[in-house]
Amino acid sequence: MKTALFTLLAILMAFSGAPLFVVISAAALFCFYLIGVDISIVVIEMYRLAANPLLIALLFFAFAGYVLAESGAGQRLVKLSTAIFGCVRGGLAVVALLSCAFFTALTGASGITIVALGGLLLPALLKERYPENFSLGLLTSSGSLGLLFPPSLPMIIYGVVAGVSIPKLFLAGLIPGIFLLALLVGYSVYRGVRGECRIITFDRQELLQTSRETIWEILLPVVVFGGIYSGFLAVSEAAVVTLVYVLVVALAINRDVKLHQMPSTIGKTVIMVGSIIIILGASLALNSFLIDQQIPNRVLLWIQSHVHSKFFFLIILNVFLLLVGCILDVYSALVIVAPLVIPVAQGYDLNLLHLGIIFLTNLQIGYSTPPIGMNLFIASLRFDKSIIRLGVASLPFLGILLVALLVITYVPALSLLLVR
Amino acid sequence: MAVFISRYVKGIIQFFEKLEKWLLVILLGALVGFALLQIILRNFFSTGLVWGDDLLRHGVLWISILGASRATLEKKHIRIDLLPKVLPARMSFIADFLCCFLSFLVCVVLFWASWNFVQGERLAGHTAFASIPYWWVELIFPIGFAIMALRFGFSFVSGLVGKPGMMER
Numbered sequence: 375m376k377t378a379l380f381t382l383l384a385i386l387m388a389f390s391g392a393p394l395f396v397v398i399s400a401a402a403l404f405c406f407y408l409i410g411v412d413i414s415i416v417v418i419e420m421y422r423l424a425a426n427p428l429l430i431a432l433l434f435f436a437f438a439g440y441v442l443a444e445s446g447a448g449q450r451l452v453k454l455s456t457a458i459f460g461c462v463r464g465g466l467a468v469v470a471l472l473s474c475a476f477f478t479a480l481t482g483a484s485g486i487t488i489v490a491l492g493g494l495l496l497p498a499l500l501k502e503r504y505p506e507n508f509s510l511g512l513l514t515s516s517g518s519l520g521l522l523f524p525p526s527l528p529m530i531i532y533g534v535v536a537g538v539s540i541p542k543l544f545l546a547g548l549i550p551g552i553f554l555l556a557l558l559v560g561y562s563v564y565r566g567v568r569g570e571c572r573i574i575t576f577d578r579q580e581l582l583q584t585s586r587e588t589i590w591e592i593l594l595p596v597v598v599f600g601g602i603y604s605g606f607l608a609v610s611e612a613a614v615v616t617l618v619y620v621l622v623v624a625l626a627i628n629r630d631v632k633l634h635q636m637p638s639t640i641g642k643t644v645i646m647v648g649s650i651i652i653i654l655g656a657s658l659a660l661n662s663f664l665i666d667q668q669i670p671n672r673v674l675l676w677i678q679s680h681v682h683s684k685f686f687f688l689i690i691l692n693v694f695l696l697l698v699g700c701i702l703d704v705y706s707a708l709v710i711v712a713p714l715v716i717p718v719a720q721g722y723d724l725n726l727l728h729l730g731i732i733f734l735t736n737l738q739i740g741y742s743t744p745p746i747g748m749n750l751f752i753a754s755l756r757f758d759k760s761i762i763r764l765g766v767a768s769l770p771f772l773g774i775l776l777v778a779l780l781v782i783t784y785v786p787a788l789s790l791l792l793v794r
Numbered sequence: 795m796a797v798f799i800s801r802y803v804k805g806i807i808q809f810f811e812k813l814e815k816w817l818l819v820i821l822l823g824a825l826v827g828f829a830l831l832q833i834i835l836r837n838f839f840s841t842g843l844v845w846g847d848d849l850l851r852h853g854v855l856w857i858s859i860l861g862a863s864r865a866t867l868e869k870k871h872i873r874i875d876l877l878p879k880v881l882p883a884r885m886s887f888i889a890d891f892l893c894c895f896l897s898f899l900v901c902v903v904l905f906w907a908s909w910n911f912v913q914g915e916r917l918a919g920h921t922a923f924a925s926i927p928y929w930w931v932e933l934i935f936p937i938g939f940a941i942m943a944l945r946f947g948f949s950f951v952s953g954l955v956g957k958p959g960m961m962e963r
Contacts, residue, residue: 387892387893388873389877389891390875390877390878390889390892391873391874391875391876391878391889391890391893392893392898393872393873396873396896396900396901397901398872399904400896400900403900403903403904403907412910413907414908414914416909417908417935420935421855421935423854423855423858424852424854424931425851426851426853427847427850427851429854429858430850433825433828433854433857433858434826438823438824476828480822509897516870551829558902607833610936611830611832614829614830616803617834618826618830636817636819637816640818640819640822641815644822644857644860644864645820645865645868646870647857647861647863648857648860648863649862649866649871649872650857650872652858652862652865653859655858659843666944669916697931701874701876702874703872705872706872
């Protein structure tokens with residue numbers, strides 16, 4: 375009775391907009407209190423946060439992302455890819471997809487892409503006579519496109535929760551990410567060709583000049599991966615090097631970010647990282663209770679008694695994750711749901727790296743689905759269009775993403791090819 | 795008198811918010827510098843501070859908790875605000891108000907729990923990096939939860955006089 379009442383209250387609180395870390399902490403406190411354990415255990419479990427070196431990487435990558443977002447990197451990327459792809463039919467749509475994916479990977483899918491690039495790309499697309507709905511849908515669903523590309527912050531969070539190697543996870547995301555992008559590129563080129571959108575004449579001079587301007591951003595992936603895969607740097611150290619590189623480029627070389635902007639940039643970074651990590655801490659506490667009570671095992675047994683094949687389990691998993699993605703943002707979804715799903719998935723002999731890619735693909739789709747898809751809200755603010763209209767405009771793109779999801783789910787080789 | 799006190803309190807709060815902001819800037823800056831130093835020492839001089847990694851991880855913990863308290867101030871915590879979007883304005887105001895109150899209560903309990911935790915650690919007397927006692931670095935928990943409790947409390951009180959609490963400012 376007490377438990378039922380509490381659960382009801384907690385759910386009600388969560389849906390009325392109480393911070394998730396409060397709801398999860400309350401649940402953890404209540405559970406431990408109920409079994410008669412000193413509630414200080416909740417804080418002791420939270421303190422495990424200080425044992426994880428990956429959170430250093432999370433903080434520094436996030437900071438680097440915010441600095442990049444403040445700098446003119448987005449504009450330069452768009453200019454460069456326009457110079458490369460603008461001359462083919464559908465090229466500008468490809469530009470939008472590629473620069474969004476690249477930018478999101480670096481800035482961590484927190485809606486910055488739509489804010490930073492959307493305002494730039496929408497008028498450009500419309501000017502070249504791409505249909506308005508197509509352009510809106512493209513930009514709305516591109517806001518989370520780079521999730522599978524390193525150093526995406528959600529990937530790091532999954533690595534923290536699942537305890538898998540981050541360099542391997544980064545590799546696992548590469549082919550599925552490219553595959554997903556290729557499907558969208560194919561569709562966009564098709565629409566561009568059919569719609570007889572205009573093209574830009576190829577200008578060698580322009581290409582050379584924009585490449586020169588963008589050289590520091592082009593070298594960025596080398597900085598991020600060079601250290602990790604040459605074995606010189608741990609992930610957290612690579613994050614430090616990336617951050618220092620980005621800071622030097624933005625403050626000293628390109629000078630498009632000023633020193634006096636730093637306090638506010640740091641403020642944004644710290645708020646984002648803090649609000650993610652505090653949820654992580656709270657769910658460390660709740661999960662240690664759940665594991666102590668063998669809840670994941672019981673869930674596994676219950677599901678195994680109903681679902682016998684891996685094939686069928688994967689369908690249920692995807693539907694479940696899509697629903698989760700509709701309600702929760704990617705970070706809280708990973709932190710809250712992944713610890714429960716992981717033991718179950720292991721019961722079905724699912725590779726944890728593959729599971730991570732399935733997770734991220736699902737949650738990426740959730741970004742653009744109602745009722746609280748973050749992309750929809752941010753795009754609605756940015757483009758001044760109703761959420762319903764944007765939802766409808768993104769439907770074809772969601773369809774493509776769902777097809778990609780099916781392939782990624784049922785062809786594990788896509789995720790595991792580079793890892794083995 | 796009342797005006798004087800309220801101005802006085804406001805001044806203290808503003809001072810604290812500024813202090814908090816600069817503390818975060820300095821902390822993050824120092825952390826970046828220290829992390830870079832560690833990498834340089836390790837890769838070029840094959841040396842490094844043994845407790846360096848421990849210090850970095852605790853630095854991130856401090857930043858995270860201070861960041862979470864800052865998020866409380868700026869109403870930027872991650873949440874599912876489904877009901878306030880569909881409920882009529884009056885109802886969602888009440889829901890918001892109750893959320894502030896319950897969040898305040900939970901943070902008070904967390905403060906109490908972390909205070910006990912730190913007390914226990916103080917008696918155990920282990921030392922962390924650079925012979926700093928562990929309980930010093932763990933103090934961030936009660937400090938952070940106290941700030942968050944106060945801020946949720948403020949939101950609740952300003953809800954009493956009819957201002958929105960949890961929603962974006």
